Amino acid sequence: MFAEFFSRRILCLLLFALLGAGGVFAERPEIQVQAPSTPLSVGDPLKVQVRASGGEDGLWGELKVDVPEDGDWALLKGPTAVAGSSSPAWELNFAPLKVGKLDLPPLSIRWRKGEAQPLEITPAETPEITVASVIPPGDQKGPAALKDPIGVQGFPWEWVVPIAVLLLLILGLVLLLRSLRRRKKLLGEGAPALPPWEEFRRAMREVEGRIGKDPADAVCDRMAFILRKYLERRSDRPAAEMTSSELRFLARELQWPSEAQIDLQKTLLIFDFVRFARKAVSEAELREAGEKARGIARRLEDHYLPAEVEDAA
Numbered sequence: 001m002f003a004e005f006f007s008r009r010i011l012c013l014l015l016f017a018l019l020g021a022g023g024v025f026a027e028r029p030e031i032q033v034q035a036p037s038t039p040l041s042v043g044d045p046l047k048v049q050v051r052a053s054g055g056e057d058g059l060w061g062e063l064k065v066d067v068p069e070d071g072d073w074a075l076l077k078g079p080t081a082v083a084g085s086s087s088p089a090w091e092l093n094f095a096p097l098k099v100g101k102l103d104l105p106p107l108s109i110r111w112r113k114g115e116a117q118p119l120e121i122t123p124a125e126t127p128e129i130t131v132a133s134v135i136p137p138g139d140q141k142g143p144a145a146l147k148d149p150i151g152v153q154g155f156p157w158e159w160v161v162p163i164a165v166l167l168l169l170i171l172g173l174v175l176l177l178r179s180l181r182r183r184k185k186l187l188g189e190g191a192p193a194l195p196p197w198e199e200f201r202r203a204m205r206e207v208e209g210r211i212g213k214d215p216a217d218a219v220c221d222r223m224a225f226i227l228r229k230y231l232e233r234r235s236d237r238p239a240a241e242m243t244s245s246e247l248r249f250l251a252r253e254l255q256w257p258s259e260a261q262i263d264l265q266k267t268l269l270i271f272d273f274v275r276f277a278r279k280a281v282s283e284a285e286l287r288e289a290g291e292k293a294r295g296i297a298r299r300l301e302d303h304y305l306p307a308e309v310e311d312a313a
Helices: 002-024 157-188 196-208 216-235 244-253 258-276 283-312
Strands: 030-034 046-053 073-081 089-096 100-103 107-112 119-121 128-132
Touching: 030 107, 046 107, 196 216, 196 283, 216 244, 216 258, 216 283, 244 258, 258 283
Parallel strands: none
Antiparallel strands: 030 046, 046 089, 073 089, 100 128, 107 119
16 A cells, blocks of 8 residues: 555656646747848848747737837838748848948837736847948048939920829729729618628638638638638728738737637638648648637627627617
């Protein structure tokens, strides 16, 4: 009996040790900055990529860039989320404004696990960029003198007729589109719209019946559209036109349940892999993605339904 008690104690100790080891070796959230090492000149565009790693059990926020107006850099474009990336990633375009060895502007991103306070994640190190001068050393030449204007001076009368024709064509196209939109709206007013959940459920059931018959990217396109349309009707925001990164920001802004936010991030990542990176997926993975989308809709129904019942009362 003593041997049995002793063996149970050893088994419990091993189990606690394994659980502790899993927590120790879990990857912590961090971001890395990648930039070309080739020298630049003042005003040359520099493409920088920021990639997040670790922190799979939490939610990533939006990348923030602090570019002072009188600093060493100008932000030309971004941050733009990289579609199809296996982990959250962003691209930015900078332009150096000074000569020498320059540090990139401060970058930061918030990461939150569950309902805990968000953490401010900054890169452990950023690459140093060398900006060379276009003027040779010792050359004290001043700026070149301004040249006279080239071409005919005065009002360009020869462009009046082509510009007028172009404006009339644009005006006619706008009026035609408005007429078609008004006609479509009048035709659609005759049939009552289904509730958001019922419309989502029917459309998702129909597209799931095409799994194994249609290409995987076509199925993912329809699933992504159905989910975005449901989110648009539930939130009264243009979710159908938003990127995956903008949808994650919308979920945090509207304070959706944490489980719905995590499932939304994972589901959008699967859809982007298949639609943009052309990743091969099995029929089982497509059905699992459909189930995750259905789970997101159920949680949002529970989130919004009490308010709708109270308004009706």
